[in-house]
Amino acid sequence: MQPSTAPHLPVLWSSLFERVSDPNLSLQGRIRQMLVSAILSGHLPPGTPVPSSRLLSDRLGIARNTVVFAYQQLVSEGYLVSRERSGHFVADDVLAGRLAPSGKDEPGASPPAGPKPKADWHRRMSFHPSTQRNIVKPADWQTLPFPFVYAQFDATQFPTAEWRECCTKALSVLDIRSWAPDLIIHDDPALIEEIRTQVLPRRGVWADKEEIVITVGAQHALYLLADLLIQKHTVVGIEDPGYPDARNTFIHRTERLLPLAVDEQGLRITPQLRDCDYIFVTPSHQCPTTVTLPLERREALLDIAGEADSVIIEDDYETENRYDDEPTRALKSLDKNGRVIYVGSLSKSFAPGLRIGFIVAPAELTHELRALRRLMLRHPSAYIQRAFALFISLGHHHALLRRLSLIYRERAQVLTQALGEFLPELHHLPLTGGSWCWVECPPQVDTQKLADHALAEGVFIEPGHVFFHNVAQVRNNYMRLGFSALDSRRIPPGVERLAQVYRGLYGKG
Incomplete structure (x- = not known):
């Protein structure tokens, strides 16, 4: 390794390793991913030396053999070359066939012309699906303490x-x-x-x-x-x-x-x-x-x-x-x-x-x-x-469905009891299957407003207006409470917190 690059190693490699590599990969896979990303992004130009296996293992706090195996794989794939008694270097031809970044001047290129009008994409589109009324879920719903979402992944039940x-x-x-x-x-x-x-x-x-x-x-x-x-x-x-x-x-x-x-x-x-x-x-x-x-x-x-x-x-x-x-x-x-x-x-x-x-x-x-x-x-x-x-x-699929049926039945019972205890003025039909509950609130309740305030308290519910066809005749006092991704133990405190938000907006009904 050339001395001029050594002072930057503690910052460069440890931070790059944490920022770029996928923690779900093996350590060897993470090293390969880090180096490939650095090479293809131009941060490690062709011909650049990479740290010795001993030095990189020290910087990252991992076994040297892990680095050695990662380097060997990158050599076999053409990203690195090994030079006797000199170490490993980024291959000279690793970027061959790739176009230069946009905006770079090329030999003999004409000077850029004046600005041209941009395409009017709004006018060109035959319709705009993003404007349709859809079920909306926050991207970070899995981080919420009480996500009453429908048909979403429950990591605790996945048959890994x-x-x-x-x-x-x-x-x-x-x-x-x-x-x-x-x-x-x-x-x-x-x-x-x-x-x-x-x-x-x-x-x-x-x-x-x-x-x-x-x-x-x-x-x-x-x-x-x-x-x-x-x-x-x-x-x-x-x-x-x-x-x-x-x-x-x-x-x-x-x-x-x-x-x-x-x-x-x-x-x-x-x-x-x-x-x-x-x-x-x-x-x-x-x-x-x-x-x-x-x-x-x-x-x-x-x-x-x-x-x-x-x-x-x-x-x-x-x-x-x-x-x-x-x-x-x-x-x-x-x-x-x-x-x-x-x-x-x-x-x-x-x-x-x-x-x-x-x-x-x-x-x-x-x-x-x-x-x-x-x-x-x-x-x-x-x-x-x-x-x-x-x-x-x-037989795994059938076994999973049978297990989920029992789990959902338990969650449905817990949700029914919690609604009866904390929000008795709300109405829903008996649950005989599935993983959600359709709830009717008193006529004066706006479930979109309720959902907005509940989300600020860590409770996600789905307002029911999106399920109705005619916007002018939408009934705003319905909501859907899903429990496919919510453990039974979190349902009662979730309903209780929803009830607190509800009482703050509508009193005791």
Whole structure:
């Protein structure tokens, strides 16, 4: 190491190591990441010496062999070169083929011209999805003491060992040969088979492999269906209150979105249904009220669809998390005429970040869905598909759902008791499944105002107005309290603190 660089080492390497490297990597991986970042960012130019393994290990307080192995890997990858009795240096050609940073003068380049007008992106966009009414969660919700969020990750329940086992198995030589090639329009056959034989039969649904399409979550499934089936004048019926992201997806494609009334038994069977080309429903756990559509209404809905030549899109989310261990049959299971498109999710309860969903529909439709999906992203990660197929086949998925059902039942009971104790004037329907509670407050309560004040006290709740279709007729006195990411022990103090905020705004009701 050249003496001129030595005085800077305590500051340079220790601070760079802490700032740049990922603490979740091994020490060897962190050293490699630190050096690669410094080289590619230009902080270590080609030909620059790097510290000796002994010196860097001393500065970072780690074993010398760890540094030696990291250097050897970087040499093999062409980032460093080893010179006998001189040490390691940044390779001279490591930045070959990279363009110079923008704004640098090049030999023979003409002087920059005067300023040009910038593109007017606001005018160019066909619509502005960021302005739609969406469910909003603070980015740092996991740091809050009482996050009553819905469908979010609970680190304490993640089956780390089981998922790691499946990911490792998916990296076997034979498995890699199956998922590494571009599948183009196809899906991993192992996952299709597990969905067909293990997942769907629990919902009373039977499908051929050609009738199943894997998606990047249920939301991607809805986007595909909207893109393929909905035109400007298509009439799409949607529950009101209902799922905001489905509403936002459909309303971008049709000017004829029809809100359909919901009561304490779910979607009401009204003459409006006959006017719909498509009807979007959440019959097993209505979003957001949690109610289950009874059998007689399901049969009536299917009869109307047949008579009116309409199609039903069934979003069957959180159906496995019933507290009585008696899952309701999917609407799709009653369909005898191919009029129900079934949308499901495998990762919502498990780990939303995995983004694995699926569509079950007639083969004529799934053929075109695969072709459309190819234009968007070709296919979801084949590696994740294979790992998930193993996760299901080894019984881990079913075991996880059973465990979560027990946990959610306990949390639902605790939440119900806490609401009765601290906020008895609030009303909600009995909880029979899922991981959230739909709460009705007295008419004078504005839950957006309540949410804003509660957040300042470390309590996050979801105001209910976003679930209603018509902005002019929004009912502001509803909220959703999710408990998928909140341990039972934190629910009572969280509700108590929410009650304190509530009393400060509205007294004793």
